[in-house]
Amino acid sequence: MGPIGLQHYLVLGAILFVLGVIGIVSRKNAVGILISIELMLNAANINLIAFSRYSNKPIFPTTMPEAAYMDGQVFAIFVIILAACEAAVALAIILNLFNMFGTIEVDDADTMRG
Amino acid sequence: MGHYQPLLPDLILAMGATFILLLGPLRDSQNLRDFLRWISLGLVAATAATLVWVNHGMATPYPLVGEGWLTTAPLHTAFAVVFLATIAWTILASTVPDEDAGEWYSMLLFLGTGMIILARAANLAAVFLGLEVLSISLYILIAFRYSKRSSLRGGIMYLLLAGFASGFLLFGMALIYAVFGTLQIAEIRTLALATDMGPMAKVGFGLLLVGVGFKLAAVPFHMWTPEVYESSPGTVTGLIASSSKGAMLAAFIPFLFLLETHWSIIWLFAALSMVGGNLLGLREIRVKRILAYSSIAHIGYVLTGYLAGDTLSANAAFLPSITGVNAVFFYVVAYAASILGAFAALGYIQGERDLTLRDLRGVGRRNPVLAFCLLIFVWSLAGLPPAVGFFGKIYLFSAAINAGYFWLPLIGLLGSAIGIYYYLRIIVHLFMMPADASDPKVHASTLQEWVMLGSAVAVIALGLFPETIFSFLRAF
Amino acid sequence: MLNIDFIVYALLVTANAGVIIGLSYLLGWPRRSRVKNEPYESGIAPTGPAHVRTSIPYYLVGIAFILFDVEVLFLYTYGIVMYRLEWDGFFKAMLFLFFVFSGLVYIWLRGGLMWRHLSSKVSAKASSSQS
Numbered sequence: 026m027g028p029i030g031l032q033h034y035l036v037l038g039a040i041l042f043v044l045g046v047i048g049i050v051s052r053k054n055a056v057g058i059l060i061s062i063e064l065m066l067n068a069a070n071i072n073l074i075a076f077s078r079y080s081n082k083p084i085f086p087t088t089m090p091e092a093a094y095m096d097g098q099v100f101a102i103f104v105i106i107l108a109a110c111e112a113a114v115a116l117a118i119i120l121n122l123f124n125m126f127g128t129i130e131v132d133d134a135d136t137m138r139g
Numbered sequence: 140m141g142h143y144q145p146l147l148p149d150l151i152l153a154m155g156a157t158f159i160l161l162l163g164p165l166r167d168s169q170n171l172r173d174f175l176r177w178i179s180l181g182l183v184a185a186t187a188a189t190l191v192w193v194n195h196g197m198a199t200p201y202p203l204v205g206e207g208w209l210t211t212a213p214l215h216t217a218f219a220v221v222f223l224a225t226i227a228w229t230i231l232a233s234t235v236p237d238e239d240a241g242e243w244y245s246m247l248l249f250l251g252t253g254m255i256i257l258a259r260a261a262n263l264a265a266v267f268l269g270l271e272v273l274s275i276s277l278y279i280l281i282a283f284r285y286s287k288r289s290s291l292r293g294g295i296m297y298l299l300l301a302g303f304a305s306g307f308l309l310f311g312m313a314l315i316y317a318v319f320g321t322l323q324i325a326e327i328r329t330l331a332l333a334t335d336m337g338p339m340a341k342v343g344f345g346l347l348l349v350g351v352g353f354k355l356a357a358v359p360f361h362m363w364t365p366e367v368y369e370s371s372p373g374t375v376t377g378l379i380a381s382s383s384k385g386a387m388l389a390a391f392i393p394f395l396f397l398l399e400t401h402w403s404i405i406w407l408f409a410a411l412s413m414v415g416g417n418l419l420g421l422r423e424i425r426v427k428r429i430l431a432y433s434s435i436a437h438i439g440y441v442l443t444g445y446l447a448g449d450t451l452s453a454n455a456a457f458l459p460s461i462t463g464v465n466a467v468f469f470y471v472v473a474y475a476a477s478i479l480g481a482f483a484a485l486g487y488i489q490g491e492r493d494l495t496l497r498d499l500r501g502v503g504r505r506n507p508v509l510a511f512c513l514l515i516f517v518w519s520l521a522g523l524p525p526a527v528g529f530f531g532k533i534y535l536f537s538a539a540i541n542a543g544y545f546w547l548p549l550i551g552l553l554g555s556a557i558g559i560y561y562y563l564r565i566i567v568h569l570f571m572m573p574a575d576a577s578d579p580k581v582h583a584s585t586l587q588e589w590v591m592l593g594s595a596v597a598v599i600a601l602g603l604f605p606e607t608i609f610s611f612l613r614a615f
Numbered sequence: 616m617l618n619i620d621f622i623v624y625a626l627l628v629t630a631n632a633g634v635i636i637g638l639s640y641l642l643g644w645p646r647r648s649r650v651k652n653e654p655y656e657s658g659i660a661p662t663g664p665a666h667v668r669t670s671i672p673y674y675l676v677g678i679a680f681i682l683f684d685v686e687v688l689f690l691y692t693y694g695i696v697m698y699r700l701e702w703d704g705f706f707k708a709m710l711f712l713f714f715v716f717s718g719l720v721y722i723w724l725r726g727g728l729m730w731r732h733l734s735s736k737v738s739a740k741a742s743s744s745q746s
Contacts, residue, residue: 042310043632049303058299065306072313076320096322097313100264102688104309107271109685111302113678114275118282118295120674125288150710157717164724 034075041068055119059112066108073097073104145204145211148189148219149252155182156248163241172240176230179244183227183251187220190255194615203261207323210261213615214464218389218471222254225382225475232483232590233374234582236284243283250276254382258389263312263322266390267305270354273383274301280378281371293370300353300363308350314343324393332396344397348404354387357442358411361435365423368431369493373486376427380434380482381475388441388471392464395448405442409547412439413554420561425493426485429561433520434478436554441470443551444535447542458537461609466534469608473519473531476601480594481516484509487583496564501574506581508588510569512595519598521562522555527602534605672730679722686715 041064048061077097143150159175159182193204194216202211226247235243253273260266278301282294316322318340319330331340353360368376416436423429447463461469485494487509488502503510519526532555536548583591601607693700693708700707722728 038310038313039629040632042306043629045306047632047636049299055295055299059302062299062302062306065303066309069306069309069313072310073316076313076317096264097316099692100267100312100316100322102692103264103268106685106688107268107275109681110275111271111278111298113682114278115295115298115302116674116678118278118285118291118298120671121282121285122288122291122295124671125286125291153714157714160721161717161724164721 031075031079034071034079038068038072038075041065041071055115055122059115059119063108063112066104070101070104073101077101145193145209147193148186149209149256151189152182152186152248152252152255155179155186156245156252159241159248160245161241163239163245167238172235172237175240175244176235179230179248180227182248183223183230186251186255187223190216190219190223191615203323203325208262208265209256209259211259214392214468214612215259215389217468217612217615218258218385219255221468221472221475222258222382222386223251225378225479226251226254228479228590228594229374229378229483232479232587232594233372234486234584234587239283242279246276246279246283250280250378250383254386257386260390261324261393263316263324263327266324267309267312269386269390270308271305273386274305277301277375277379277383280375281367283372283375289370290372293367296363297367297371304350304353304360306350307346307353311343311346311348311350314339314346318343328393328396351387351391352408355384355438355442356435357408357438358415358435359408361412361415364435365428365431368434368482369425369427373427373482373484374479376486377475377479377482380430380478381471384438385471385475388445388467392449395445395464405446406544406547409439409442409446410550412436412442413551414439417554417557420558423561424495424497426496426499426565427482427494429496429565430478430481430485430520433558433561436558437474437478437520439554440532440535440551441467441474443539443544443547444470446544446547447538458534458541461534461538463535463538463542465609465612466531466538468612469534469605470531472608473527473598473601476594476598477516477519477526477528480512480591480598481520483587484513484516484591487587488581496568499565499568500572502581503570504574506583509581509583509591512591513569514566515595515598517562517565519602521559523559525599525602527598527605530602530605675727676730679727682718683715686718 045061045063045065045068048064049058052058052061074097077095155178159179162171162175165171194211194213203209204211230244230247233243233247250273253269253271253276255269256265257269257273260269278294278298281297282291284290312322315327318337319327321327321330349360356364368379371379412435416432416434416439420429420432420436423432444463444466447466449462449464488494488498502513515526519528522528522532532551536551539548539551689711690708693704697704
C-alpha cells in the first residue's frame with residue numbers, strides 16, 4: 026500500500042462529500058440534513074488541509090510561494106467557524122419548529138399551512 | 140495602523156451592528172426603536188462614505204487590500220455602495236416587530252457587512268466568508284417572525300438549501316485551490332489563462348457553478364424560490380431577490396474570463412430561466428409567488444448580460460460603449476429599485492394568510508398612494524417604458540447582441556412578452572376589479588408611504604435619465 | 616499525474632457509496648426480536664424509556680456553548696504566532712475577542728443564561744400553544 030499520501034486524503038474527502046450529498050437527498054429529518062451539510066463542508070476542509078500540507082510544489086508555480094501553503098489551512102479554520110454559526114442558527118430554528126409543531130421532518134412542516 | 144484603513148467600512152458596519160444588538164434588549168420603548176432606526180441608517184451612510192473615501196486615489200486596475208482579501212476596484216466598490224443603499228432603504232421601509240427591533244436592525248447591518256465583503260472579495264476564502272455572513276443573516280431575517288409557522292418553515296428551508304449550495308461551492312473551491320495552489324482570484328485567472336486546465340480544475344469550476352446557480356436561483360436550481368419568498372417578511376424578500384443575488388454576481392465578475400472556455404453552460408441557465416420563470420408565473424394566483432417566478436426570469440436576463448463579458452467588442456452594433464458587466468450593474472440597480480418596492484408594498488397589504496390576486500382588489504381605492512407605487516414598480520419589472528426596467532433590458536440585450544449572441548436576446552424578448560401578461564394581471568386586479576366583501580387591510584405608516592413614493596419617483600426618474608447610473612459608476 | 620487518477624478514484628468512490636447504500640437497502644430488511652432491541656448485548660439492562668426529553672434550556676445553553684467553543688479556534692492560531700505579530704496582532708486578537716464577548720453580553724442581556732427563568736418561560740409558551 027505504501028505510506029499515506031495526498032491521494033488517500035482526496036479519496037476520503039470525495040467519499041465524505043458523496044455521502045453528504047446522498048444524505049441530503051435521501052433524508053427528511055431537518056437535523057439529518059444539517060449533519061449531511063456539515064459532512065459536505067468538512068469533506069472540502071479535508072481537501073483544503075491536505076493540499077496545503079502536501080503541495081510542496083503547487084502544480085502551477087505561484088507568485089507568492091510561502092503564503093500559498095498556508096492559505097488552505099486558514100480557509101479551513103474559517104469554514105469550521107462559519108459552519109458552527111450556521112449550525113447554531115439552524116438548531117435555533119429547528120428548536121422553535123419542534124416547540125410549535127412537535128416534528129422536525131421537513132416535509133411535514135412543508136404541508137402545514139400557516 | 141495604515142493597513143486598517145481599507146478595512147474601515149467593514150469594521151464600522153460590523154461594530155455598529157454589534158452595538159445595536161446590545162442596545163436592543165436594554166429597554167422596550169418606542170423612543171429606543173426610533174433611535175435604533177436612525178442610528179443604523181447613520182451607520183450605513185458612514186460605511187458608504189468610508190467606502191468611497193478609502194477607494195479614492197487607487198490607481199491600479201485591480202488593487203488588493205487587507206492582505207489580499209478584498210479589492211477596491213471601482214466596479215466592485217460601486218456595487219457595494221448600491222447594496223448599502225438597498226439596506227438603508229429596507230431599514231426605512233420595514234415594519235419592525237415590537238419586541239425585537241434591535242435584532243432586526245442589527246441583522247440588516249450584518250447582512251450589509253456580508254454583502255460588501257462578498258461584492259469586494261478578491262480571494263476565494265473572502266467569497267465564502269462574505270457569502271456565509273450574508274446567508275446566516277438572511278436565515279435569521281427570513282425566520283424572524285418566529286411565532287408563525289410559515290416563517291420558520293421558510294427559514295429552515297432556505298437554510299438547508301443554501302447550506303447544500305455552499306457545500307458544492309466550497310468543494311469546488313477546494314479543487315480549484317488544489318490545481319492552482321492559490322486562493323487569490325487574480326492569480327487563478329493568470330494561471331488559468333496561461334495553461335490548459337486539467338479535468339480536476341474543470342470539475343472544480345463546475346461544482347462552483349452549481350453552487351452559484353443555487354444561490355442565484357437560475358432554472359435547474361430554482362425549486363426553493365416560491366416557498367421562501369412567500370414565507371419571509373416583504374422587505375426581506377426584496378433583499379433576497381435583489382441585492383443578495385447581486386452580491387453574488389459582483390463576486391464572480393473576475394471569473395468571467397472562463398466564459399470563453401467552459402462556462403458556456405451559463406447560456407443554458409439563462410435561456411431556461413427566461414423561459415421557465417415566465418411560464419411558471421402564468422398560472423400562479425398568489426402574488427408573491429408570481430413575483431418569485433418573475434425574479435427567476437430576471438436572473439435569466441441578467442445572465443444574458445453576464446455572458447457578454449467585461450470587454451468591449453470591436454464590431455458592436457448597438458450602444459457600443461456599454462460592456463456586458465456595465466449593463467449588469469445597471470440592471471442590478473434598476474431591478475433592486477423596482478423589486479424592493481414591490482415586495483415591500485405586498486408586505487404592507489399582506490394579512491395573515493397567503494396573498495392572492497383576489498386580495499389585491501380594492502386596494503386601489505383603499506390606499507391609492509400605495510397602489511399607485513405598486514403599479515409603477517410592476518410596470519418597471521415588466522420592462523415597459525418609461526420605467527427604468529425598460530432601459531435595463533435594452534442595455535442587457537444590446538450588450539449580448541454586441542458580443543455575438545443572437546438566440547439569447549430573442550428568447551429574452553419572447554420571455555418578457557409572455558411575462559407582461561402576469562404583470563398586467565396584477566395591475567388589473569389592483570385597479571379595475573370590484574372589491575370583495577372583505578375589505579383589504581393595508582398597514583403602512585406615513586414614513587413608509589413617503590419611502591415608497593420616493594422610490595417610485597426614483598424608478599421613473601432613472602428611466603427618464605438612464606445615463607445617471609453610468610455616471611455614478613464612472614465616478615468611482 | 617494527479618488528475619486522471621483522481622477522476623478514476625472519484626468515480627470508484629461514487630459507485631462504491633451507491634452500491635453500499637443500494638445493497639443495504641435491498642438486503643437489509645429489519646429483523647426485530649426482543650434481544651435485538653435491547654440497547655446493549657451485554658451489561659446492564661436498561662431501566663425506563665430511552666427517549667428522555669431533555670429540557671429546552673439545555674439545548675439553548677448547548678448551542679451557545681458550541682458557538683463560543685468553536686470561535687476560540689482563532690486564538691489557537693494566534694497563539695502560535697503571538698510573539699511574531701507583536702502589538703499589531705494583539706490589537707487584532709482583542710478586536711476579535713470584543714466581538715465574541717459582545718455575543719456573551721447579548722445572551723446575558725436577553726436572559727439566555729438564567730436556567731430557571733428559561734424553563735418556566737419555555738414551558739409556559741409550549742402549554743399556551745397546545746391549548
